[in-house]
Amino acid sequence: MKEKPRSRKEPKPRTNKAPKPGKRDENKERTKERILDVAMKLFQKHGLDGTTTKQISRQAGIAEGTLFNYFKTKEDLALFFFQKETDSLIEWFRGEKDLQRAPLAEKLFAIIHRQLEYLEPCEDFIGAVFFRSLQPRSKLSPLSLESQEFRIKYLKFIKEVLSEAEEEKEIPPLGDLGAYAVGLFYIGIVTHWLHDPSNGKQKTLAILDRCLQMGTRFVKKEGWEW
Amino acid sequence: MKEKPRSRKEPKPRTNKAPKPGKRDENKERTKERILDVAMKLFQKHGLDGTTTKQISRQAGIAEGTLFNYFKTKEDLALFFFQKETDSLIEWFRGEKDLQRAPLAEKLFAIIHRQLEYLEPCEDFIGAVFFRSLQPRSKLSPLSLESQEFRIKYLKFIKEVLSEAEEEKEIPPLGDLGAYAVGLFYIGIVTHWLHDPSNGKQKTLAILDRCLQMGTRFVKKEGWEW
């Protein structure tokens, strides 16, 4: 039908869109979403160790090897939920103009609170991977760079938030240690949250609030130079 | 064809070796020590993931399966170093009569300091397992009971130390949460310690001291009832 006797080469016929979305990328996107859906369901039901990559790939309708084209390891797959959350968290925070003007403790409360809400559906399997993602690797542990990047991204974000407070003289300069401390504190809070039987996890929220108030007040008064 | 290989007992004349009740236990003891020696060396050299159970058993001169008669999992094997330390820690503390009379912050400092010293040779592989041992299991994670017991033993010990301080009205009653908080704080300190490049890890020790002072002072003043 459409004979295109272009003996020469120079025309760009496909001029619909600059970077054609393409069936390929579309499929990839769909496949990735399917994997994540299936994985989330299986992890919730059987836990991380109780779910095999074979199960995931079968239910997602792909070959076993394909799974590893999308996620380097099973752990990375589980961590991807948090990867995604970190991205959306940062975006969300940047949009909350009111929050930007609030005191530091309030900012951190909002940030951590939002994260806890996000983690709720993962509550049952999070413990198995989440902590590892925010903890130091030992020199010899060949853990994926992915989780390292995730960790660094989150800590950088926290550091930014703290830096703003530092610039406005709300707190004295803390350096990297500040973000580090918040990260550790976050781990503690999640730990408490996982165990918290109180309605709506109110108790964890109360502790969160109290600790942040106390922490910022203390740092303001005494600084970090010991 | 599967024949009954040999009836019950091949005449295995009692080699007059004194059947001293203990040969078996003696061997077991030696084997266990050998496994631990070899494992420690290999873990230090190649890390936890870089060391296979096959390597360990070969170098320890036992069959691969035998290893699992001694340690339920490779992780348990790595954790055993801390298991041992917890026992000796408790014993040591009970012997330090002077310490018993010191303020709470000093007790905790001594305890944690001693643990850090013990951990030093494990520094390179500790990160890979240690944290998991003190963290909450998710409901579905079928982790060995061993590490649970280890965790509980340590937390019970800490709770005892706190209870003494409570009884003497040094601090208000904290309940289980107190030990829990100390456990988390310990994780934070070990994290910092692993990263600390300062000579002799002085910086970590300084932070440890400062945080304990501040923490106990705060608890004394404000209690834990929010």
Added chain:
DNA sequence: TTTCATAAATGAGTATGCTCATCTTTTTAA
């Protein structure tokens, strides 16, 4: 269209942690 390069999917293969039925050694009972 046909051709071809490249991206993606595939599944047999590999390494390894761990299990278990069986064999061996030690202890106990007579």
Added chain:
DNA sequence: TTAAAAAGATGAGCATACTCATTTATGAAA
């Protein structure tokens, strides 16, 4: 001393996370 029982050691075998050489699908060029 001997037989039976109990405890321990063994290694073939299993399950599973992950690899990789090969096949298939896609999109661009001609």
